[in-house]
Amino acid sequence: MLTIHDLTYTIGDRVLLNAVNLAIRPGKRIGLVGRNGAGKTTLLRLITGKLEADSGAIRYPSDYRIGFLPQEELAFTDTPILELALQGQPEILRMEKEIHELHQRPDLQDNPALLKRLGVLEELYRGNGGYDLEFRARKILSGLGFSDDQFHHSIQNFSGGWRMRVYLARLLLLEPDLLILDEPTNHLDMDSLLWLEQFLTRYNGSLLIVSHDRYFLERVVNEIAEITKGQLTHYSGGYDFYLKKRAENLEMLKKAYARQQETIAHTQKFIDRFRYKASKAAQVQSRIKQLEKMERIELPEEENTLRFTISVDTPSFKHVLTLEHLWFAYAQPQWVLRDLNLSVTRGERIALVGANGAGKTTFTRLLSGELQAQKGTLTIGERVSIGYYAQHQTQALDLNKTVLQEVEQSAAASFRPRLRDILGLFQFSGDDVNKNIRVLSGGEKARVSLAKMLLSPANFLIMDEPTNHLDVPSREALEHALDAYNGTLLLISHDRYFLDKLVDRVWLLENGVLTEYTGRYSSFLEKRARESQQSDIPTKPAGGKPARGTGNRKSKEQKRLEAQARQSISKERKRLTRAIEEVEKQLETLEEERADVENQLADPATYQNAELSATLHKRYKKLEQHIHAQEHRWETMQMELEKLLEQLKENT
Template sequence: MIRLDNIGKQHGQQILFIEASAALHKGEKVGLVGPNGAGKTTLFRMMTGQEYPDEGQVSIDRGVTIGYFSQDVGEMDGRSAVSEVMDGAGPVSTVAAEMKHLEAAMGDPDQADNMEKLVERYGVVQGRFEELGGYALEGRAREILAGLGFSEEMMDGDVGKLSGGWKMRVALARILLMRPDAMFLDEPSNHLDLESLIWLEGFLKGYEGALLMTSHDREFMNRIVTKVVEIDGGSLTTYSGNYDFYEGQRAQNEAQQQAQYERQQAMLAKEIKFIERFKARASHAAQVQSRVKKLEKIEKVEPPKRRSTVLFEFQPPPRSGDDVVNLKNVSKGYGKRTIYDGLDFLVRRAERWCVMGVNGAGKSTLLKLVTGTTQPDEGTVALGGSVKMGYFAQHAMDLLDGEKTVFEQLSDAFPRAGQGSLRALAGCFGFSGDEVEKKCRVLSGGEKARLVMAQMLYDPPNFLVLDEPTNHLDMGTKEMLITALSRYEGTMLFVSHDRHFLGALSNRVLELTPDGIHKYGGGYTEYVARTGQEAPGLRS
């Protein structure tokens, strides 16, 4: 369907692709992987004709329709979410918009004199809407939006009033409704909660077209893709299998290449030693010359490219008392809406609670109650003895000083720490070399999250409260964080939609449902096994 033949592409001084080739065939589900800045988005843009390769060509079979979801969703304003989604389906959305306009006009007393014309026009427009399959399309649009977490009220409300994350879901819904021959999805799992993520997983499994996608969610990628294309050092390498298979295969290839490289280096050292030893002796001149020529002809084996991931080692946190936080008879509401009514919840030392619940169930509210950023309407929240708390929330990223560099932000937070120690800390969280001189205002969402996390974990608290800590983080940083937190000796309370993170780190589950609050001894993996569901209200 779509082929990349010997493409070359350069942005300024940065070479992204050199004679790179790959193909996307009908019905394939392919994961696109590579380090940040390797050129994943550029590849999508070349395959959709928004950019062109400097060399080589991108070939697309005639008649193939493409849907492309990117993080840049553009302006959305003045229409309902349903209309915006249907807009991706072409002319039917224009007809739907006119129908809505006519319906409003027919209900307007000031338009009574035009009623006959309005009704006549409405009949014509409605007929056209039916012809184009509009009613079925609107039903499908609503089904997709519901799957992505929209209520009926949100579907019919002004899309311009939604947050950036919800607008992303609208843009994604447009592509899903299109059902093109080939779908390109750049980070579709960003901004989705666990329930929406699982719904999208099911949708994409049932999608019969070709799929090329990037995602920082390992479990999501594993369950959907059957092939992986890796961008590394300007080339494209294809692996058959899911993400776990790719990672294993890549490690095996690296080990083989390293062994080849070491064998060749040992042989070269031996030859060079011989040449150096006998080059001045006339009796060995022919042998020396022969070996020099042999070395010139040898094709050098390169050492494998190392992905720089530095492990972060926690300092042991101070020990807290056995009761870390105790909520007694807590009630909390917003306006007429009750979130908690008489909640009792005790967190004990070394427990790692993950909080599960659908959108609006009160997950973030619970974390705010525990951290004291919001107060209960009734009841008490008491921290235990010697508890030193660290709280990571999305708003924490807004507290960074935009004019400070990464290094200045860290050195201001820890004035007594040595330069080497802070540079090592920055390196663990992905800021190596000159990247520590970046101003905070130019950092991406992921970079800000990493910096806030670095600040929090350098002098570790004994009670970590984390609200979606893996949002914006790439797979490498997530793995580093999981490894570090698995060795952490303190207590944890966290919300996450990343199933790999949930399974690796939790040993208790607090489930918030409309039927009440349920507590499970055992982590997320045991919760799935016992309930038969991966998120509240969903069957796996």
């Protein structure tokens, strides 16, 4: 268990973290949230010892292992990626080396001490999973998107995003007591992201995760810690629970603040009225002391709730885009896109998805006119105006202009009176708008390019990873604007919440070929999951529909018996599902109660009352026992449910 007690960290005159407290218990999965610059990464660096706090303490056992995946790229030597991943278990590698050296000793059989040492090592090696270490490393690397033929390639052959995946694989193989991940989804494609989610939900250690991916947090974590104005607030529940509870708490706080302000105003009015009357002097002084002693309620920093809309003055004709037998390659015959045929009509909202390197950005550059196809035709419809956003477009910014000047020159007239406020949504507040483009970071330049494109609206927007450098409030503002947009949309994004809210059609790009799915992004993911589970079906036509089977027909009696079996299994599945939901509700209640006891135990004043302290410790122990019992019950029922689903699948 790792505990943080009264941790304070300042940068200059700014108190970034003010006496924060947090307990990371075994098996807990905590999402660390807060606005950009709130102090999330700073807290992670304090925990890992990369920064030193001004005061407070971080305590954990001497044998407690912490693994940390930072946002920035790490330095690696010229080493094959499988070997780098295996380095996540140095102790097992050391044992393996010593075992090998002992086997090479010519005097091994005649030396009892060496034989004894070999026996001890082999037992330790087996007990620590040494014999399946490489298998596990390969499985993790495959899950993160590497193919078997890449395992022996040097890491120097891969881009920064793929190198981060190798380091992540190394950490997952290490299986530390506390795994700390800072924006782990930034460099993952759809399939590797889903794999990582599943891996982390089964992870035996504790997790502390910073992520802007709201779907990822909701699926992986079971607690939320929010940093606001230097304070850390803990919520016992997932991300959706946190949003709901936080809104409720804020509403209650606003009401309490309003009541306190009324009390202050009433008291101050009395003081001002009778300050100079001798007969009221004692009462005046009493009220002055009352105000001085009053603990003032402070409202949290309000998020920027400004919204803006993108309106299309000149709509396109019905047919926006048509591709016929389109082929593209950077170097033939390695075709990136193969014989594409599709059409887009006005008002459609499309997500373009696929693995990293599948050709998504190449495809959008073709549509925008930056690249030309070698074969086929690309027809842009009448009155179609294209707005294109991609990371590489930051190169087109004028380095000698300020943020405000650069955006203002292309902004539509309707936006100019509110330009400073709108730039605040893109995280340029106050004097930030007067910063020179030359001094901005890569992420800041990307936000300038995004703002420029949105504020000079076209009727067909093509956007490649628009949310990459936005915090949650900025993403919500962008979602609101695009949701109300009355033009045509084509989006590439790893943010599943963002896509699910905005698109009604999905194009999957695999091996140079596009497959179309109709419906929301979440529906597409469900269809993909079903398709992957039906790998025993040999052939599937486009759209994921299975080919008709050609096996022998079943008898009526066999069909009747199978239908009865399915009905029985379905009934039991419903019973188990209801029971699991009930256990989850009980666990939520127990964990909330435990969090309340923890907060009391974290208060130094508790220990001034020995009886209260003892009672709380006993209560905490009982709650732990209840929670473990319910968690065991939940796991047992989940296993039963999985078996039932397998039976149902076999009888379908």
